[in-house]
Amino acid sequence: MGAAAKQQPSSTPVFSQSATTELQLEALTRRLWLSRGCATRRVLPAVCVAAALAAAFVVLSAGGGSPNGMPASLFFDDAQGSEDIPPSNLTAEHLLDGLLTAEFSYRSCRSRYEFDGYHKKSSHKPSxxxxxxxxxxxxxxxxxxxxxxxxxxxxxxxxxxxxxxxxxxxxxxxxxxxxxxxxxxxxxxxxxxxxxxxxxxxxxxxxxxxxxxxxxxxxxxxxxxxxxxxxxxxxxxxxxxxxxxxxxxxxxxxxxxxxxxxxxxxxxxxxxxxxxxxxxxxxxxxxxxxxxxxxxxxxxxxxxxxxxxxxxxxxxxxxxxxxxxxxxxxxxxxxxxxxxxxxxxxxxxFHPTNAVWHAVTSYYRSNLAGADRRVGIQIRVFQEKQPPQQILDQLLSCVRDEKLLPEIAATNDTSSRAVLVTSLNSWYSDRIRGEYGDRVTGGVHQPSHEGRQRSGDPAHDMRALSEMYLLSMCDVLVTSGLSTFGYVAQGLGGLHPWVMARAPSWDKWTEDQAAPDPPCQRALSVEPCFHSPSYYDCAARRDVDLDKLVPYIRRCVDVSWGIKLVNESSSQW
Structure with missing residues (x-):
């Protein structure tokens, strides 16, 4: 981890359901600004966004925080990085080994130059x-x-x-x-x-x-x-x-x-x-x-x-x-x-806006930074009729089989682990916390539990983006099959996830249907799965097995009809 990630946990409140008001205010102010000024004046969007953020800061500061007591500082943190980093001081790590340029102001989008400090170092450099x-x-x-x-x-x-x-x-x-x-x-x-x-x-x-x-x-x-x-x-x-x-x-x-x-x-x-x-x-x-x-x-x-x-x-x-x-x-x-x-x-x-990035880094420093090992668990339920207990049993079997968390009877495990759970339901994190208790010394954390997906709602999507980035900051990852949420997190973090098989939502679930065996499989690469490829070979003018055409295309472990990119040399991340 980089210097930013190694800071001691602060007293900043965690990013949780109570942060909803902050995000809604920021998003509402942005929309009001765009509709009343930018849209009519045809100003550049970047200028409008900056002005909307400034207006949101005024709204949040004027009330001293949200009605739930959430201070504005969670979204506008001046404790670190308050001054721009001069372009001459930006390192190869800041610029992701040449992917980025130094043409942007540090303060305008802090995630752009802070991203690397919160992620594992990788030998994979852009060509x-x-x-x-x-x-x-x-x-x-x-x-x-x-x-x-x-x-x-x-x-x-x-x-x-x-x-x-x-x-x-x-x-x-x-x-x-x-x-x-x-x-x-x-x-x-x-x-x-x-x-x-x-x-x-x-x-x-x-x-x-x-x-x-x-x-x-x-x-x-x-x-x-x-x-x-x-x-x-x-x-x-x-x-x-x-x-x-x-x-x-x-x-x-x-x-x-x-x-x-x-x-x-x-x-x-x-x-x-x-x-x-x-x-x-x-x-x-x-x-x-x-x-x-x-x-x-x-x-x-x-x-x-x-x-x-x-x-x-x-x-x-x-x-x-x-x-x-x-x-x-x-x-x-x-x-x-x-x-x-x-x-x-x-x-x-993808560089999260300052409001989203502040929520990510504040939550990380408060809950995850002090652990020796961070285990990310992403749960997405596609089948409403599937019993939650069956999903939980599958998850716990995966975690135990792959030794991702301490054995229940272990007495000599002194490492500090923290568990990050992302799910629309808090039931799973509550059960994991009850199952492992004090054996997970870094705690079991869940930033939010929305109940249902509300795509296109700014506050909901801000929380979703924050949690994708928090998952990408973990050391190991367990994800739900078919979930694009998990795909993004694993790709950003360069993480080889353990993937839990999932029945797609269009299949009928039967009460006596057995849980998948094995409970999870290691993904062949960190790449997302392409769920709807064309199997038509244009040259041969017929359908073919795509995973037999080239050595770097394989079937996905979670979607039998999907394909994904793998490395020909099978190198490990």
């Missing part, structure tokens, strides 16, 4: 080629992003319904709009996938900011925004949530409607003289055969000339990109260690 591609993408975002003449021109053409301009390759300003949905874990995996696709295809990434993205994350690009600006009345970007599998603008439907023609040699081209102004990519779970042709090299060449692509997904598409022939050379050079792909992408893209 020089990946770093070069990131710098190139940053320049593209700055040259073509919102607020530039190029972006204004592109919007005008889009709203007028014109096809691709003749000089589209000359100005090279093309766009990928991420339409993410579902829970925060799904959305983060979708954004990471869209970002990598944007890098590979040299497109500006724009994220639909209507889903509290600005409340959660700092801007990743200096001098540019990744937030999609409000759309005009005639813009195809105005109602992004309306796009779905049946949309006539989807790639799958265009391939069937005559908008695309195929030649005898298998190549495809647009039937009109120019590519359409935009194409919708439906890549969510349950998508059809024609939509899955997105992963074919011939169809990627078809899409290259389209100025705007709108991508809707709830998955981690990256393993599918590794199976797309036109991207393979770039990807293998960018990520020589395939199982470090999300590890690098997540650390580059």
């Amino acid at each position: 020089p080629y990946l770093i070069a591609k990131l710098r190139k993408q940053e320049a593209l975002q700055k040259r073509c992003g919102p607020g530039t003449a190029a972006h204004k021109k592109a919007l005008q053409r889009l709203e007028s319904g014109e096809g691709a301009a003749a000089d589209v390759e000359e100005d090279n300003c093309r766009y990928l709009v991420n339409i993410s949905f579902r829970g925060l874990g799904n959305r983060m995996l979708a954004i990471a996938s869209a970002f990598l696709y944007a890098v590979l295809t040299e497109r500006v990434l724009l994220v639909d900011g209507g889903k509290d993205v600005a409340d959660l994350f700092c801007e990743p690009f200096s001098g540019a925004t990744w937030l999609l600006p409000p759309a005009g009345q005639r813009s195809p970007l105005r109602h992004l949530d309306d796009y779905g599998m049946e949309s006539k603008e989807s790639l799958g439907n265009m391939l069937q409607s005559g908008a695309v023609v195929a030649s005898a040699d298998g190549n495809v081209s647009w039937s009109s003289p120019r590519p359409p102004p935009y194409v919708y990519l439906h890549l969510a779970g349950g998508y059809g055969y024609h939509d899955k042709l997105f992963y074919c090299g011939t169809h990627q060449r078809l899409l290259r000339g389209v100025p705007w692509l709108l991508m809707r997904t709830d998955s981690y598409l990256v393993p599918g990109l590794f199976l797309t022939s036109s991207f393979l050379g770039d990807l293998e050079t960018m990520f020589p260690e395939k199982d470090a792909t999300f590890y690098h992408l997540g650390r580059y893209l």
Whole structure:
């Protein structure tokens, strides 16, 4: 752990359910500020966010804290890092070995430069080629992003319904709009996938900011925004949530409607003289055969000339990109260690805002920093009818079999362990605490218990993001199968989790159904699982076993039909 993580526990109250008011105030103030000032003045989002945080601080300070006694200092801590670190003093650790640049102010987004100090040191470094591609993408975002003449021109053409301009390759300003949905874990995996696709295809990434993205994350690009600006009345970007599998603008439907023609040699081209102004990519779970042709090299060449692509997904598409022939050379050079792909992408893209980061670090210092070993347990229940006791028994069997916590009868274990539990229900942490008692000298901790998932609610998502990062700061991790929440935590922390098998929510649960045996399995890598791959081999024109095509694609231990990236050398983290 870095210097920041080694500080002695402070007296700062823990991040718990009582922090709800603080987060709601901060999120409410941000929305009020955006609606009353920024939205009408068309100010840069980064300026609006900074102003909203300042306004929230005034609101919190004026009352001396929340009605529950939670002081404002939990979210605006000036005890450490109150002064900016001069750019000359930022080390390779601060900059994650070149993933980040020193162009941002330390105070504006403290998580950006403090992240490494709270995580285990890793030998996995970003490749020089990946770093070069990131710098190139940053320049593209700055040259073509919102607020530039190029972006204004592109919007005008889009709203007028014109096809691709003749000089589209000359100005090279093309766009990928991420339409993410579902829970925060799904959305983060979708954004990471869209970002990598944007890098590979040299497109500006724009994220639909209507889903509290600005409340959660700092801007990743200096001098540019990744937030999609409000759309005009005639813009195809105005109602992004309306796009779905049946949309006539989807790639799958265009391939069937005559908008695309195929030649005898298998190549495809647009039937009109120019590519359409935009194409919708439906890549969510349950998508059809024609939509899955997105992963074919011939169809990627078809899409290259389209100025705007709108991508809707709830998955981690990256393993599918590794199976797309036109991207393979770039990807293998960018990520020589395939199982470090999300590890690098997540650390580059996702930097919690100061309010979220303060909640994370305050809770860590108060509850976890003093332990020799931190055990993270993430419980996600997909089957409402599954007995909680069965889930608990499965978890305890996993923990005992893998010796993650002291034996109940052990008398010579002097190490200090702390257990962090994240769940919508406090029942599990209460039972774990009762089971282990004083044998877990660092205590059993659960930051919040929401009862149910409320995706898109700013306060709920802030707590969820905080807990993902707290899990990533643990030494070992036990996660629930199929859970994207767990995927993000393991990827950010570079942790090989023990994964508890879970029945998917669409399967019927029977009362006499036995618990999984074994109770958990070690994941093959820290990479997230891609739940909905295309098994179609574009070259062979038939379905194939994807885990037999290349040595770095394997089936997931928690999702038999899913695939994930592993390292060819099978090196351990």
